[in-house]
Every structure is written in structure tokens, then in C-alpha cells.
Amino acid sequence: MLVKNCKILDKGIEKIVDILIENEKIIKIDKNIDRCDDTEVIDANKNFVLPGIVDLHTHMRDPGLSQKEDFTTGSMACAKGGVTTFVDMPNTVPAVITEKILDEKKEILKGKSYVDYGFNFGGSKNDNSSEICKVVDKVVATKIFLNVSTGDMLVTDENAIVNIFKNSKIVAVHAEGEMVKKAIEFAKKYNKPLYLCHLSTEEEVNFVREAKKEGLEVYAEVTPHHLFLNDSDVNRNEKSKMLLRTKPELKTKKDNEALWEGLRDGTIDTIGTDHAPHLIEEKLKKLTFGMPSVENSLEMMLKGVKENKITLQRLIEVMSTSPAKIMKIKNKGKLEVGYDGDLVIVDINDSTKIDKESLVTKANWTPYEGVVRGGKVLTTILRGKKIYSDNKFYGINGREISYE
Numbered sequence: 001m002l003v004k005n006c007k008i009l010d011k012g013i014e015k016i017v018d019i020l021i022e023n024e025k026i027i028k029i030d031k032n033i034d035r036c037d038d039t040e041v042i043d044a045n046k047n048f049v050l051p052g053i054v055d056l057h058t059h060m061r062d063p064g065l066s067q068k069e070d071f072t073t074g075s076m077a078c079a080k081g082g083v084t085t086f087v088d089m090p091n092t093v094p095a096v097i098t099e100k101i102l103d104e105k106k107e108i109l110k111g112k113s114y115v116d117y118g119f120n121f122g123g124s125k126n127d128n129s130s131e132i133c134k135v136v137d138k139v140v141a142t143k144i145f146l147n148v149s150t151g152d153m154l155v156t157d158e159n160a161i162v163n164i165f166k167n168s169k170i171v172a173v174h175a176e177g178e179m180v181k182k183a184i185e186f187a188k189k190y191n192k193p194l195y196l197c198h199l200s201t202e203e204e205v206n207f208v209r210e211a212k213k214e215g216l217e218v219y220a221e222v223t224p225h226h227l228f229l230n231d232s233d234v235n236r237n238e239k240s241k242m243l244l245r246t247k248p249e250l251k252t253k254k255d256n257e258a259l260w261e262g263l264r265d266g267t268i269d270t271i272g273t274d275h276a277p278h279l280i281e282e283k284l285k286k287l288t289f290g291m292p293s294v295e296n297s298l299e300m301m302l303k304g305v306k307e308n309k310i311t312l313q314r315l316i317e318v319m320s321t322s323p324a325k326i327m328k329i330k331n332k333g334k335l336e337v338g339y340d341g342d343l344v345i346v347d348i349n350d351s352t353k354i355d356k357e358s359l360v361t362k363a364n365w366t367p368y369e370g371v372v373r374g375g376k377v378l379t380t381i382l383r384g385k386k387i388y389s390d391n392k393f394y395g396i397n398g399r400e401i402s403y404e
Helices: 069-079 099-109 128-137 157-167 179-189 201-212 224-228 238-243 251-265 280-286 297-306 314-326
Strands: 003-009 013-022 025-030 041-043 048-051 051-058 081-089 116-119 142-145 171-174 194-196 219-220 345-347 374-382 386-391
Touching: 003 314, 003 345, 003 374, 041 280, 048 314, 051 297, 069 081, 069 386, 081 374, 099 116, 099 128, 116 224, 128 314, 142 157, 142 251, 157 179, 157 238, 171 179, 179 201, 201 219, 201 251, 219 251, 224 251, 224 297, 238 280, 297 314, 297 345, 297 374
Parallel strands: 003 041, 051 081, 081 116, 142 171, 171 194, 194 219
Antiparallel strands: 003 013, 003 048, 013 025, 048 345, 345 374, 374 386
């Protein structure tokens, strides 16, 4: 595949180049590359071309909860949103807390994704560290819940937490408030890389900032909804009081601003969507935590670029380069020779509103309905194959990621 007339950022400088992909890898980035007879050509028309987005935090609900989302519909939402690699969380049914369940889940979901994917393993309240040892090279990270969330996976026993930390490659945690501080203490004590999911408050940003000053290997993630939405949005009307509920809950405008600052100054390393779909009728019927997000995450973050909250260069770092680097995902996250040909063509001049009608997620709603997007995903390319373009999907080509 030859992608012509790509506007890219090279060390912060805009350039127009062609990108040649062969055998799934980028083999050349240059001006005016000649095509061979059998080469598929896509013209980017001088639109921005970004490396495929790497989302380390999704809940695709498959298996066991696939009425809310399944691997295919969730991966379609990824493709439409420019996400070419996602990591699925372990709180499916059954929870992924043994090697056997992990292997079965992998087998069930093989051949069902439009984009590439990986899995997190779950830390169990009953201390499954012996199982963690068996799967450490087969998963992205061990996910541990230190605060209550969807699914019965809260771990409170300190011995279990210690053993999970000791035996994991990297620990991803759902931690809020003081539990963020506690997780950092565990990481320091047991010299283990820590990935803090979905920071939501100024206090948590400060905990991470101090940890980084200490030189600890602590990484932090923020979701688009914790950047763009807050408690005033939740309290807007009776419907929003039901729909805009998630764990961690949306906080204040002051917290929004602290999270943006943390993103700008390098305290926060990644954008993860925490895509956690529930059907709209489920959300409106009874209080249910979690929101769909992966379909609109890039378009919302481009809105942040337009509003000068973040530079496009930093967006590429936090949405593509850093997630792949932190989790040592092979050949992902960069527009460079030797990397996978994962590309997203975006029209940053598109200022239409995000609407419910075009959604592909089974949840069939978005927290960003009616918001003016910061740009629109035109085409998504996975390892040199077009998988999404102009509201059409092309073939299920996703496969499990590998690690460095």
C-alpha cells in the first residue's frame, strides 16, 4: 500500500510525504514515492496522518456480557475512532483470573476483531499470584482493583496485593484518592512498574508528580471524559444524572484543569478511554457505572488541540507512542520505518457535531452527543490494509499483539 500526500509531524515540523507499506510494515517515508503496478494507492489529500491510536483500557464485554458490546462491534468502534490497537480488561464473565480462562477467552475471540488487540490479566481477591506467574508473558499487565468498580474483583487483602505486585510484569490499578498513594507505595517497595488507570482528581495528579520526582517507574492515564466532562454535566438534567455515571465519578472543573496540566507537563503519560459500554436502556433503568468512549476519543482529543489545551505532537505521544512504549507492545505507536503500517487519516478541519445516529457501538449512545468534534477520522489502516473509510468497514484483520 502507498499512502500519498500525507501531512505528518516530524519532530514538531509539518511535512508532506508518501508512506509505503509492504508486508505489513512501513518500509519507506519520503516525498514522491513511485508506485508499483500492484500497489494499492490511497490519497490522504494533505490531511494529517497519525500513527494508529493505542488504547490500553477498554472493556469489550466479551465473553459473558456481549449484549452490551462484543469483540466485533467494539473493534468496529475502535476502527471508526482511529484506534488500531486496544487492550481488553479482565472483568468479563468469567473473570480472567486463571491461565485456563485466559486461554479460553483468547480462543473464543480469535478472528472477531477489526483491529489488533491484547489482554490484561486480573488480580484476584483470593491471591492468584501462582496463575500470574504462568501468564506473565501472555498478557499486557496484571489489572488489580483497589476500589469498587463493575464486577466482583476488588482486592483488599494486603498479602494478596503484595504477592500480585511481586509476581507481575507491570501492575495496572484501578485506584482512587488515597489508594493511588497506596499503590505508589507498593510499587516503590517491590520495585515494580505501576500503571495508574483513569486519574480523576488534582490530588491524584500531585501524587504521581511527586512519585516521578522520586524517580519511580509510575505511569498515569487519563480518560477523555475526565478531561472534558465534570459534575456540572452530570447534574444538567435527570437523564444525564443516569448516563454520565462512571467509576471513578466525574469530578469538578478544577480537577479537569489539573488533569489537562498533568497531561501537558508529562505527569500523565497516556489517554485510555475506559470504554465501558452499557445499553442506554440499562443506564436509564437503574444506576449503572461506565460509559462508551473509544469511538470518539481521538475526535475529542483533537478538540483539545483546537482549544490549545494540548499540542498535536503531545496528542500523538499520549495516544500512540507512549502507550506502546510503556507496555512494550512490538512495532506499534510510531510512523517510522520498521513499525507496523497502522495509520489514521484525519480531517482536522471537520467541525461537525458528534451524533448518535452514526455510532457502531452496541451501547448506542455517547457522552459526547452534540459536541463539536475537533476533527474527523476519514480512514483507518491496519498493517497496510484499509479497515475503515468513509463509514464503511473492510474485513476483520485484527490479531493479538506481541511484545518486545
